[in-house]
Amino acid sequence: MRFVVALLASLFATAASAAIDMKQSRIAFTFVQMKVPVEGAFQRYTAKVHFDAQQPERSRAEIDIDLNSIDTGSADADTEARRKPWFYTAQYPTATFRSTSIRRAGVDRYEVTGALTLKGRTRTLTAPVEVRRAGAQTVYEGAFAINRLDYAIGDGPWADTDTVANEVKLRFRIVDTGK
């Protein structure tokens, strides 16, 4: 019986063409300025997730974030974030993540390693992902941190990490409708 369930689950998963439910999905960040945590999110992104619970190493994730869709809650900050010292969206409008390996780390838990490209700079990172299923729907959730200066995000006078901390936390929840 368990085998059948697992098999069905695996079939559903591999059949999933990653129709992302944008209403339930969220890619958010928290940066710290003057010791004040400030939350924001990206409004537009695409995600292609191919998940195979039976053979996690065959799973793949590709995420493209439209950096112009940044929402910090302050129009001034959003405009500033698009400018050259920060994301420089005129030149680098998209952040991309391409997974290179996915391995099981526990029950419903995985570790995704991949290449994050921001502002023309690519770094390898590993993020924990929790996978939950509800019917046809699959929810991928996780959090990790990057150092903004690794990607020259906020250079020039903004490179002062006493004002804006180097570490930026990222949280994602990708809801695949399975349709």
Add this chain to the structure above:
Amino acid sequence: MSAVTRYTRTAIVLHWLVAALIAAAVGLGLYAVSLELSPQKLKLYSWHKWVGVTIFLLAVARLAWRAWHPAPTPVASLRPWERRLAGATHALLYVLLLAVPVTGWLMSSASGFPVVYLGLVQLPDLVAKNKELAETLKVVHFVLNKIMLALVALHVAAALKHHFVDRDNTLRRMLSWRA
């Protein structure tokens, strides 16, 4: 009970400290608003908020102190309407010493930039992040400040009038250091 004729040293110190901090908060606030977004602007905003929180705490301390150490009775030469006007101005100033920082705090929360007092203590967000509410609170914070500054101007004008025109003891009571 004998009539109180002078302010305590504590009351005098608190009065002038709050006066200086109001000048600092108003200066920092107006200057920071005028700047383009920069690390400097973020610093000034944070300092402005710290000064505001300090004013609130000192206002509470002043009210507590005043409850145990009554303010001197107004000089005898005051006409009844002057007495009433002075009383109302002082009461309203106390209200604003509390209300202005609170509206700044709420506005910070609604804007998604919480207050971290002295970079050490994060104040709770009493309202959730909400752009419309933030805009409304911004106007309320600004208008209350204008009312407060108008009252401060009246307060200063009255003190100078007592000192230079009436040549009475009103201002001297708030300056005299003798026990």
